[in-house]
Amino acid sequence: WKDCIDALLLCKSRFGLYDEQKKLLKSVYREHGMVTELIAFLKYETCNTTQHDLTNIKELRTLLAADEWKSFSFDLRNKDSTSQIKGDYLAFLEDWNALMEYIEDEKSMQALNSINRYGDRLIKYYPDRMTDIYERIADSIAETMHDRSSYSYYVYWLNKMGKTEAGKSRAEEKAIEIMKKMSNRRALKDELRKAGYVV
Numbered sequence: 001w002k003d004c005i006d007a008l009l010l011c012k013s014r015f016g017l018y019d020e021q022k023k024l025l026k027s028v029y030r031e032h033g034m035v036t037e038l039i040a041f042l043k044y045e046t047c048n049t050t051q052h053d054l055t056n057i058k059e060l061r062t063l064l065a066a067d068e069w070k071s072f073s074f075d076l077r078n079k080d081s082t083s084q085i086k087g088d089y090l091a092f093l094e095d096w097n098a099l100m101e102y103i104e105d106e107k108s109m110q111a112l113n114s115i116n117r118y119g120d121r122l123i124k125y126y127p128d129r130m131t132d133i134y135e136r137i138a139d140s141i142a143e144t145m146h147d148r149s150s151y152s153y154y155v156y157w158l159n160k161m162g163k164t165e166a167g168k169s170r171a172e173e174k175a176i177e178i179m180k181k182m183s184n185r186r187a188l189k190d191e192l193r194k195a196g197y198v199v
Contacts, residue, residue, distance in 0.1 A: 042063070097125075147187070
């Protein structure tokens with residue numbers, strides 16, 4: 001097994017490792033109680049490679065002492081290498097304030113993906129801020145919608161607004177306003193009717 005580790009580390013230094021090789025190296029470290037080496041490798045993977053899940057971070061949380069985890073977690077928030085899992089990471093930490101700020105700072109389609117992914121959790125903690133975001137998205141869609149698909153998407157965001165009492169009344173008002181403005185669009189009226197906004 002020592003030869004296996006040496007071979008994998010040599011490969012890592014020269015060419016990098018494929019996912020299966022990384023799993024093998026972590027497995028060998030675990031099986032032989034090489035906790036220090038495992039922690040070092042997990043930290044490297046977390047901080048220096050593009051990740052799409054939280055597997056290594058979750059394992060680090062179980063391996064590191066409380067003060068070490070706190071320090072590592074604090075540093076990790078500021079690293080660009082975690083950008084692709086930033087939202088998942090903040091949700092994992094249950095740092096709802098930081099996640100809310102992250103959502104508000106994001107731009108364009110990436111923001112929509114994140115809002116869809118975390119909005120239902122964030123609206124419990126920040127109902128007003130999330131309702132405002134949903135309303136802005138609905139307003140943006142309303143400016144360019146022209147077919148049933150876009151009408152349905154507009155209603156989708158109205159429904160998101162309706163997750164709170166205040167948002168529900170605002171969504172209902174918007175539905176009435178848009179129907180008056182676009183009264184000749186039968187498909188729009190149909191989508192609004194199906195969602196219960198008009199009769």
